[in-house]
Amino acid sequence: MDIARSIAKRRVTTSGMLAAGTVGIIVVLALVLFGFRKPAASAERSELTIATVEEGPLVQQVRGHGSFISRQVRVVMAPVAGRVASVLQQVGATVTPATPLFELSSPEVEQAEADAKLSFESAVSTLSGHKADLVASSLERQSVYGALKVDQEDARIRADIAAKLAKEGVGSDMERQLLERRAVNLRERLEMEQKRLDAADRASEQQIHAEEAHVAQLRGFWLLRQTQREALRVRAGQDGVLQELSVEPGQSVIPGAAVGRIVNTRQLKVRVAVAETDAREVSLGNVASIEVDGRSLAGRVVRIDPSVSNGNVSLDVDLLEAVPDNVRPDLTVEATIDTGRVNRTLKVARPANVGDNATASVFVLDGPSSARRTTVKFGRASISEIEVLSGAGKGSRLVVSLPDRLDGANRIEIK
Numbered sequence: 001m002d003i004a005r006s007i008a009k010r011r012v013t014t015s016g017m018l019a020a021g022t023v024g025i026i027v028v029l030a031l032v033l034f035g036f037r038k039p040a041a042s043a044e045r046s047e048l049t050i051a052t053v054e055e056g057p058l059v060q061q062v063r064g065h066g067s068f069i070s071r072q073v074r075v076v077m078a079p080v081a082g083r084v085a086s087v088l089q090q091v092g093a094t095v096t097p098a099t100p101l102f103e104l105s106s107p108e109v110e111q112a113e114a115d116a117k118l119s120f121e122s123a124v125s126t127l128s129g130h131k132a133d134l135v136a137s138s139l140e141r142q143s144v145y146g147a148l149k150v151d152q153e154d155a156r157i158r159a160d161i162a163a164k165l166a167k168e169g170v171g172s173d174m175e176r177q178l179l180e181r182r183a184v185n186l187r188e189r190l191e192m193e194q195k196r197l198d199a200a201d202r203a204s205e206q207q208i209h210a211e212e213a214h215v216a217q218l219r220g221f222w223l224l225r226q227t228q229r230e231a232l233r234v235r236a237g238q239d240g241v242l243q244e245l246s247v248e249p250g251q252s253v254i255p256g257a258a259v260g261r262i263v264n265t266r267q268l269k270v271r272v273a274v275a276e277t278d279a280r281e282v283s284l285g286n287v288a289s290i291e292v293d294g295r296s297l298a299g300r301v302v303r304i305d306p307s308v309s310n311g312n313v314s315l316d317v318d319l320l321e322a323v324p325d326n327v328r329p330d331l332t333v334e335a336t337i338d339t340g341r342v343n344r345t346l347k348v349a350r351p352a353n354v355g356d357n358a359t360a361s362v363f364v365l366d367g368p369s370s371a372r373r374t375t376v377k378f379g380r381a382s383i384s385e386i387e388v389l390s391g392a393g394k395g396s397r398l399v400v401s402l403p404d405r406l407d408g409a410n411r412i413e414i415k
Helices: 002-035 107-167 173-230
Strands: 041-043 049-052 054-070 073-077 082-087 100-105 233-235 240-245 258-263 268-275 287-292 295-304 312-319 332-349 359-367 370-381 385-390 397-401 411-414
Touching (some): 049 332, 332 397
Antiparallel strands (some): 268 312, 287 295, 295 312, 332 385, 359 370, 359 397, 370 385
């Protein structure tokens, strides 16, 4: 009897253990299915930014920051070596091309100009003397030629008379021959003298040309030295504003040293820095909007830097309208650049930290006061809007901004 009772007792114990195990498994499964679900978090409606998915056009844009720069910049350089005698303008002054900025002192430049002037004047005087001598020599040669021509003409007449008399049998034939020979000799001498006269005139002309070229060379050298002396008074060279001037009285400068900078404040463009991830969407000719002092100015992208610097790409934007009078170079601006347009698509306000063609887990409202985490696939993005491809339809409401404490929640109860 004790053995049978013991066996029955063991059977009851085994059955109880099986039942308890089954209950345990059911509890575990329940915990897996329901128990591990996080309880709904709660948030005030004012803590959330809720946007509705709409259908309409999407303008793709990128944003950058930058400043106005002048399209016309002139670097002021020291024209000659010298020492700064006086500074005549201060930074910020409005200048014209003739406005003197500072004066240099250089005894060497002044002496070189005086020497060049003296050499030029001496050469001019020498040329005048040579011209006078050549004129006198030419007159003398012409006088000799004239006298010889008179003698030749007289001999020709005498020979003609003798020939006529000899034909009539009156004159001597020998005298006729002598007169004809004399006429021929004088004609040949006259021709030779004419050649000598022409050669002398050509030689005189070449000599005068050579000396005139030498005088012109000395004159050019003198004008160069004169220009260098006048350049000791350094001028602006263009209209604009003196932006930099780095000289002081007593300072020595070398030729070609950059000592100042002048910008034209009426001819401006905008240089914008755009993140390299956004710059790939920008093309030449894209329309841009420049925000300055609460006003928007229209522009167009005209240059894209091929290199990246500190994670940014530099763009140049030409303005399509007049620049306000209060705008100056280096004034900072914000720029918005239109990179494309989708005429009709589903879109929503861009959630924080969601980029182009991203798949993100966001809260979608499933009732008037609750939202659940849902996977949404996004497409093309703008600055403030993004395309919705799947996971939410037209009219769906998305939480696009929420406090950090709700990041781990799966549901939100909205109060």
